[in-house]
Amino acid sequence: MPQTTLAYKTRTYDIIAFGDELPGILSLICAAREYYRRTNQYPRSLLMFKGDSRKGVGGHLVRGGLSYLDRSSIPLEIRRAYNLQSFGDAPAIYEEFLQKVGVVQVALDPYLADKVLREMLQEIHVDILSNIEIESVTKHGNRIVGINLTKKETYLAKQFIDSTVNAELAQAAGVKKLKGFETFGLPDSELSVTLVFQTQGLSLQRLQHIEKLYLERFTNLNDTHAQKWLNQAAGNNPEIANRLREDLIDQNGNFKTMYVGKDYIDIRCKALSIAYHSFRGTPLNLEKSGAILDNGNVAILSGGRLSWNAFLYDVNADDAEALARGKAKPTSKMLAEMNYVIQWFKAIGANTVTPFEELYIRHAGNVTGAIDPLTGAEMLAGGVRQDEALGTFGYHFDIRGGIKGLDIRAEQKRIENLLHLQQPLFNIGIQHAIIKDIPNLAVISPASGFEGYASSAGRIVEFNCGVAQGIGIAAGMALQSNINLGDFSNKQVRNILTQTGRVAKIYGQNYIAQAQELGKFENGIVA
Numbered sequence: 001m002p003q004t005t006l007a008y009k010t011r012t013y014d015i016i017a018f019g020d021e022l023p024g025i026l027s028l029i030c031a032a033r034e035y036y037r038r039t040n041q042y043p044r045s046l047l048m049f050k051g052d053s054r055k056g057v058g059g060h061l062v063r064g065g066l067s068y069l070d071r072s073s074i075p076l077e078i079r080r081a082y083n084l085q086s087f088g089d090a091p092a093i094y095e096e097f098l099q100k101v102g103v104v105q106v107a108l109d110p111y112l113a114d115k116v117l118r119e120m121l122q123e124i125h126v127d128i129l130s131n132i133e134i135e136s137v138t139k140h141g142n143r144i145v146g147i148n149l150t151k152k153e154t155y156l157a158k159q160f161i162d163s164t165v166n167a168e169l170a171q172a173a174g175v176k177k178l179k180g181f182e183t184f185g186l187p188d189s190e191l192s193v194t195l196v197f198q199t200q201g202l203s204l205q206r207l208q209h210i211e212k213l214y215l216e217r218f219t220n221l222n223d224t225h226a227q228k229w230l231n232q233a234a235g236n237n238p239e240i241a242n243r244l245r246e247d248l249i250d251q252n253g254n255f256k257t258m259y260v261g262k263d264y265i266d267i268r269c270k271a272l273s274i275a276y277h278s279f280r281g282t283p284l285n286l287e288k289s290g291a292i293l294d295n296g297n298v299a300i301l302s303g304g305r306l307s308w309n310a311f312l313y314d315v316n317a318d319d320a321e322a323l324a325r326g327k328a329k330p331t332s333k334m335l336a337e338m339n340y341v342i343q344w345f346k347a348i349g350a351n352t353v354t355p356f357e358e359l360y361i362r363h364a365g366n367v368t369g370a371i372d373p374l375t376g377a378e379m380l381a382g383g384v385r386q387d388e389a390l391g392t393f394g395y396h397f398d399i400r401g402g403i404k405g406l407d408i409r410a411e412q413k414r415i416e417n418l419l420h421l422q423q424p425l426f427n428i429g430i431q432h433a434i435i436k437d438i439p440n441l442a443v444i445s446p447a448s449g450f451e452g453y454a455s456s457a458g459r460i461v462e463f464n465c466g467v468a469q470g471i472g473i474a475a476g477m478a479l480q481s482n483i484n485l486g487d488f489s490n491k492q493v494r495n496i497l498t499q500t501g502r503v504a505k506i507y508g509q510n511y512i513a514q515a516q517e518l519g520k521f522e523n524g525i526v527a
Contacts, residue, residue: 008154013127014043014479016147016157020051020130021059022461023444023468024163025117026093030472031159031479032124034496038480045126046155048147050168050327053130055357056114057121059163061461064328065196065356067299067307068264069106070460073394073423074507082507091391091428092502093472094465107263107299107307110356129155137173143440143484144173159475159485160441163468166324166364167447175435175443176368180317181403183366183451184525189404190320191362191456192286192312195330195338199306201351204265207306208258210348214271215248215255229278235285244274244284265298267310272296279344286314287404291337309360311341316404320364328358363446363459370449371486372431376424377519379454382508383426388490390497391466391504394425397456409525421518424457427508429490430470432458439486440478442471452522466504473497 014035017028028045035043049059056062061069071087078084086105090098100116101108121128138146138154146156147169162169171177179187217226234241248269250256256269273284273293282289296310313334315323323329330338335355342353374383376397383389432449435441443449444467446459457463473496474488497503 008148008152010154010156012044013046013155013157015159015161015475016046016048016155017161017163018048018147018169019059019162019164019445020047020049020057021163021165021445022061022097023464024161025058025121026097026465027161027163027442027444027468027472027475028126029120029124030093030469031475032126034473034476035479036124037500038476042125043476043479045124046129046157047121047126048129048132048155050132051130051358053128056110057128058110058113058117060328060358060360061108062110062114062117063356064358064360065110065198065307066309066360067108067110067196067301068297068309069103069108070395070462071106072462073396074425075394078425078507078509082505084505084507088392088394088507089504090462091466091469091504092497093469094462104263105261107301109301134168134172137169139173139438142437144438158440158482159478161471161475162441162443163445164324165361165446166321167367167443167445168325170367170435170438170441170443170447173438173441175438175441177365177447178368179365180320181406184403184406185409186403186405188316188318189406190315190317190364191399191403193315193320193323193362194309194312194360195334195355196360197308197311197338197341197353197355198301199308199345199350199353200304202306202345202349203304204260204300206349207265211258211271212255214275215257215269218271218274219245219248230274232281233274233277233284235283235288244270263300265296265300265306267296267298270295276341276344279347280340286312286402290314291334293341311338313337317365320361323359324361324364328361330355330359334359363455366447366450366455367435367443368449369436370432371434371436372429373449373451374432374454374458375451375519375522376453376457377515377522379424379426379457380422380511380515380518382510384429384490386427386506386508388429388494389427389506389508390430390470390490390494391428392425392506392508393428393460393463393466394423395457395460395463396423397421397453398460399456410521421453422511422514424511425507425509427506428463428466428470430467430474430493431490433467433471434486436486439484442475442485444468444471452525453518
């Protein structure tokens with residue numbers, strides 16, 4: 001009998017966002033609002049993603065539970081000069097989201113975030129489609145026109161936004177993506193991934209008491225039991241043991257106790273990490289142990305909950321890509337390792353320890369072919385010009401867990417490795433997120449067109465929400481004019497923000513000498 005081919009069911013939209021990370025959702029909202037402002041009607045919008053919407057909408061902030069938000073970091077003298085709040089002048093759409101969720105400083109409740117995002121999407125009449133897999137992408141000329149799913153459904157649209165950490169839609173459309181840190185000539189190296197967990201019943205006071213107890217014992221050379229534990233965490237290496245011990249004391253000779261903010265805790269030393277690894281019987285070394293309890297970024301939530309961004313898993317570039325394609329689900333080996341974390345936190349006072357459904361994947365390579373790729377040196381030089389800037393963002397070049405092989409590669413190239421980089425404070429544009437050869441596609445994620453060190457600061461959600469606001473406005477204008485989102489410049493988008501009273505203060509700084517130094521490093525490392 002001849003085989004019959006199942007016909008694809010086809011649905012048509014104006015704009016599709018692939019991936020439900022916060023920047024993708026906010027970009028979709030900005031596009032719909034801009035289109036409505038111009039036409040008095042909402043576009044047909046679809047949010048599609050691989051995860052399960054029943055577990056929440058909002059990507060790694062919701063299903064991954066990343067409650068401790070990395071906020072823009074602004075030097076005090078800049079804040080005073082520009083009359084800025086602690087975190088500067090955030091993108092209007094991001095500020096709106098934070099206010100609706102009730103974020104005080106950095107702590108985001110994932111359950112409230114899910115509720116707020118659903119409400120914001122409902123306001124603009126977005127359809128949501130989850131648990132999907134891309135089979136292929138249909139293109140007409142150089143434009144994407146449709147996404148074909150494995151369940152024999154096709155979704156057509158005019159503009160597309162990809163917010164996935166691995167630029168999965170862009171890859172399916174034929175965009176080349178560099179693996180890992182291939183922009184440094186290190187295609188196998190990748191940042192660690194984290195399984196966020198929440199503790200309940202472990203009070204702040206109890207946590208402070210335990211940390212102080214460990215600090216006292218680990219710095220007391222006469223406490224033989226504690227020194228045995230510390231040596232175990234040091235892999236029985238006396239030099240490492242000394243470094244761990246020294247790290248427990250600040251430059252004034254005081255214990256590096258945790259810093260407690262209004263809704264967060266910064267764990268400043270490795271006392272808890274040493275105690276955990278002595279319990280686990282593994283060295284406090286990511287490469288050797290494969291997983292470590294790092295200094296925690298802890299969000300303080302209601303009901304006695306603490307949300308921990310602290311447990312790192314070592315992965316290579318292929319691992320990160322596979323995890324991203326696998327709906328960010330932790331492997332059985334990762335879950336087995338998390339069981340030790342659960343045991344230890346219960347032993348120090350937690351009633352419950354609950355890991356989240358999905359991993360926080362920090363980075364999984366970068367696309368090539370952006371209209372204007374963004375480098376670390378350009379960030380240090382202040383980003384885009386002031387007259388076309390959509391906002392300003394500041395953050396250190398954060399390579400948590402390290403980039404394996406970067407120091408060796410620098411040595412091979414006879415370039416001095418940059419250990420203490422100046423923190424950039426740079427103006428935001430959208431051209432690094434738009435694919436030159438597919439002008440109706442934007443990638444707004446850690447996988448955008450970053451080169452060199454740029455992805456380590458550019459991967460942060462708040463920055464990408466600033467980009468998302470701009471991309472959304474460009475997409476809304478493109479829909480009304482029946483052209484591509486890539487046809488609009490930073491300046492045109494800025495004009496809309498100005499007209500609608502949403503333009504942020506601009507205060508990017510050009511650190512000329514440091515930018516030149518980093519530029520030489522970034523260029524030399526791949527030469």
